[in-house]
Amino acid sequence: MELESVAEKLFARANKIPGMRGVLEFRLGEDSIVSVTVADTVTVGTAHPNPDVIVTMTADDFATVAAGEGDLARMFTSGKIRVDGDLGLATLLPQAIGASLSKKQDDSEDEINADEQRYPAPERYAESITAAQPPLEKVERYDRGDLTPEDFYHRYVLPCKPVILTDALRDWPLYNMSQEESLIHFEGLQGMIRAGDYVSKTFSKNRTFRAESMAAFVRAAQEYSATDDSEPPPYLGSNTMPESLEALIRWPDYFRRDQYIPPRIWIGPKGTVTPLHRDDTDNLFTQVWGEKAFILAAPHERSRLYAWTTYRQGGLEGSEVDAENPDYQKHPEAQEVNFLHIRIGPGEMLFIPDGWFHHVRSLSLSLSVNFWTTSVRRSGEAE
Template structure:
C-alpha cells in the first residue's frame, strides 16, 4: 500500500525563511537541531544559473561513476558502474522523449571529479561552524526515491535543478521509524517503505509526526543530524548535499565511521548485510 499521500496530508510545513547569517543559523537551527528552509537563497549561485545536463556534457573529462535505481534504501539495491557522460546522455534522451528511466546518480564526490566547479556553490553560514564538509551531487530523473533514513551528519541540501519533495521526522521517533540492521555508511536506514507499506509489520509508524516540503531551484533545506527523511524527485533534477562535521565530530564520529566502513569493506563487519556493495 502506498501511503505517501496519507503522510503528506497529516504532515506539517517546515519553517521557512528567506535569508540567514552564520550567527543566527548557529543559534536558532544548528545548535537546536531544528530543520529550516532558506527559500531561494542559492538562486544567485553559478550552479543554479548554469548547471544542467548539457553543461555536464560540456565538461572536459569523463569519469567512472556508480548508479542506483528505484528506492535505494528499502529495495534490494546495489551500485553498478557506468560512465558519467554516458549516463547524462541517457538521462537527457529519456527526459526529451518522455521515456521511463530509473537509474540515478547518488552521492557523487563532484568536486573531486570536477574541482573547477567548486566556486559554483557557497555555504558561508554553514561552513563557519563545520571543520569538514563532504559535498556530494545527486542527479537523476523524475520519480527517483531515497527512502526514509537518518544521516549521522548535519546536512544542507541545495536544490539546483528541478523539484524534490522531502518528508522528515524527528529523532524523537527513532524507535517507531523501525531502524534497519543493515550497514549504510554515515547513516541509519528505516525498514519502512512508504511506497509499499505493511501496516501489520510497522503498526506504530503512522503515529509519528512528519513535516514536508517541495524544494525548488535555489532552495536550501537544513536537515539536522540524525533526523529521518524521505526524498522523491518530482522532476529530472540536480541537487547538492553538504554533510558538515564539527571539529569534535571529525575526530570522534567521522573517525569512527571510517573505521567501521573499512572493516565492512574487508568483510569483518556486516559483510553480507549492507546497502553499498556493487552488483556483480
C-alpha cells in the same frame, strides 16, 4: 617507492568495513601492479589472477592517497582513475581507506559484518533534543538574506530543527547557467551510477553500479522516459563533487569551512528515490535544477520507524518503514509518527539536522548538491 608497503598502510583496516571482502588490484603503470586481498585479514601481493576490482591510476596518485593528501572518490569523478569489475565493492574503497588512515585505532569499536546484518539503531543525543519540544507542524522558510548565520545557529542548529532557505544559490555560477551551458563542465568527468532496484537494497554494497561519463548520463537523464515502473530510474547519487565543478558552487556560510566534508552531487531523472534513512551529521541539501519531495521525521521517532544499522554503534541508518506507503499492519507503531511533507525547488536549500529521518523523491530531472558537516551533536550543543 615500495608499492606493497604503501598498500599495506592504505588498507590496514579494510577488513573492518561491513561488506568489504574481495581482491582489489591496482594497476599503477607499466609492470607496476599491487593486489590487496581483504578477508578476515588483509594480504598484500603482486598481480592476482582473478581480481574482483581493478583500479587503474598513477603510482604518484596512489602514494598521494596513502599520504592522506588525495581523495580517491574525487580522483574518480574527476576522471583521473578508472575502476572496473565489482563496482559495488569499489564503492567501499574510500571508506576502507578512511578507516585505515584514521588516527582512531581502537579495534574494539569496529565490527566485521560481511553479511551486512542489521542491528537496531542506537539512541542519539539529537533524540533528547527533539523529544523535549512540541511536535513540529511545518518546516519554516526564509529568504537566505533574512537569516544570519548566527540566527541560523541558535534557531535551527542548536534546537535541531530543519529549515528551508530560499534564493540560497543566487551567487552560484552552476545555478545561474542553463542545463545546456552546464553540460560543457561535465565533459571529461565520470560518475558511479546506481542501477536496478537500488531502493530495496538500501545502503548495501550489493546494489548494482556502473561507471559512466557524467556528460553522457546527464544527456540520457534529460531524455529519460520510464518504461518499467518496477525499478527506479538510474541515479548518479552521492558522488564526490569533482574540483572543476566545485569551482562553480559556493560553500554555505552557516558552518565553518573546516567543518564541511567535500560536497556531494546527485543527478537523475524524475522518479529517483532514496528511501527513509538518517545521516550521522548535519546536512545542507541544495537544489540546482528540478524539484524534490522530502518526507521528514524527527530523531526521537527512531523506534516507531523500526530503524536499523549495519554497525552496532550506529552511523548511517535505514528504516523498515516505506514513508510513502506505510504498512501499518507490519509496522503498527509507525501510525504514531509525525511525518512532515515538503518540497524544495531550484535555488532552495534544506537544512536537515543530524538524526532527522528523510525520504527523497525526484519530481523532475534534478541536480542537487549537498554539504555534510562534522559538527555532530554528541553533548550539550553543536561543535
